[in-house]
Amino acid sequence: MPATVQEELSTEDRFLQAFEGLSDEAKNGTVEAVQGRRRRAIEQFEALGFPTNQLEAYKYTNVAKALRHEYRIAPAEAAPQASTEEVEALLLPDLDAHVVVTVGGRYSEERSDVGALPNGAFVGSFAEGANAHPDVFDAHYGQYADFESEAGDPEQSAMTALNAAFAQDGLFLYVPEDVALDKPVYALHLPSAGDEPLFAQPRHLFVIEENAEARLIEMRRAPEQREHAPGSFTNAVREAYVGAHGHFDHYIVQDEGAGASQHTTFDAYHETESVFDTLTVTLSGDLVRNNLTITPAGEFCESHLNGLYLGSGEMHVDNRTIVEHAAPDCVSNQLYKGILEDDATGVFNGRVHVHRGSQRINAYQSNKNIVLERSAQIYSKPELEIYADDVECSHGSTTGELDEDAIFYLRSRGIPAERARAMLLGAFARDVVESVRSEPLAAWLTDEVGARYGAGQALGVGS
């Protein structure tokens, strides 16, 4: 047997072993909806193994290969801490929010500052939420990121199954019928400090019931004093349910430094006349793979999915999106933009699937990339799969360099070359940033993009 295969097997075996080694508390410490799935989940993972680039959906992103090294499969019991100062430094200026903090995948009661919530709403720990709302978990947990269902893409279920086997904690957001959160929820995810690479598996569930409203900003950050040890990996799963007439805005920023890899699965399901809006921003990372699946299941739904990825160094960022138009009269709008430099690689694979009978769908999908250096690479594949005849769908993908004529135009007006470049890159990212319905986050993103490309520099004279 070739050595690589043996190594691959041993990678999965490590997880099987770790699963058997889970304490009773870790196995059973949550509600039936969670614990009842663990055994079947680990069995499914065992059958599938980590995704390799033999799978079409992982053609450019070999997860199995990225996991062959040593790391600790983090026991979820540990409750690492962060200081108040660390958290405060990472809040968004001018954002008045319900603040929740996780450290190393564990909800931190001490650092969270949820404040007063409208009646019946829950913002906090997944583990606690499961105990407080077992009925909600019964109804929703594992229903959308469903490793057992044949629907969706079986290629995508290995990581979901692995997460379901180990899931302990993360966020739970519950907004009952007719309730609107008047403030956004700001979730800060920090890694646990340490030199040892960890494999963490947070699990999040967001339930926005009929006619309810919420906005969630998730930030995965790793400040200097708690950088991920190289080789760290997070396998996160998110599920969102938005009831009829509900509205859920979800923004996530992935910025955890060059040592952190992650695979995220986000499955959102929304009902009649609801709005679901999500943005995925990737600013740093080693290997980052995001699987986003949205199912507008009722009529007159609006789904917005946007993305922005800024790749540098050796970063590899892969966004795969699927929109399942299972009901007629819906609109989906998708815009993913990337800027890549150095040896970074960007992958975009978006699929819009209009089911039979889903008439009068408007689906737009666009992926645009700027490659700053020849050494950076981009693979873009937008796909439309349409089984209805009365629809309006479009998709497109462009990849190019910065426009020399535009740079010259700015320079000929006295603006230094570096600054001209920064202005144009900021302008490129602008429509994605402006899709954000939170001023403080939009402002923060604008600054991040500006700072990345040197817009912060004082105006120089010539060069």
Place this chain on the structure above:
Amino acid sequence: MPLLEIEDLHIGIEDTEILRGVDLNADGGEVHAIMGPNGSGKSTLAKVLAGREEYEVTQGSVHYDGEDLLEMEAEERAQEGVFMAFQYPVELPGVSQQNFLKESVNAVREAQGKEELGAADFIKMVREKSDLVDLDEALTKRSVNEGFSGGEKKRNEIFHLAMLEPRLAILDETDSGLDIDALRIVADGVNQLRDSDRAFVIITHYQRLLNYIEPDYVHAMVDGQIAKTGDKSLAVELEERGYEWLSGDGVAESKASEGNASENGAATEPEEAAVA
């Protein structure tokens, strides 16, 4: 010493020579018009003066205010007072005209040792200068040139010119695409900006513009060279006769007074151009 001194300038791109020995002197207070057939090299000359790097200077020199212009970066030239209004202004989606102008104006001011413009002064200046070219103020708030009509783009270029107050202004076919009223407005704007320190180089196909902006010199550019220089009557003659008579070996007599022209700063003798 003239403000702009172009000597025997040869410009190529890849293996083609586009400019084949251009001489031109322009001093503060002067207006020079350049006319010439399509593809004769007028825009190339303008872009080389503004600092476009894709063109290769194979021979000759350009001095601006006594300094070697070709050694300077594009932004440095702008900061030192060189301005080109583009024949085809570039659309910059997502770049707000306000921010762009604020940076542009302040980069130029800083280089010239002037104080940065405050927000209130900037707004006042925008209002003043957009009035000068009758540019709809809404356009000063949009993305630069994005979705502007052809005429609006041209007016916007003159608006930038007015904002930056350069010493050497090169206008590349700013009159093309303007309706007759806009033409007059743009011309009036330029005329108001004429002063003894500022030189204009105006590239145009139409003598009409020169009725409004009276040039001191008219240069006919043919095939990468200045084939003839004269006063404003040359523009009338060119419009009547075309350029054919200027290419090839023989250069016909011009009604313009050549002696006067060369004495006053246009360096190229018609004879010289013809034999080069």
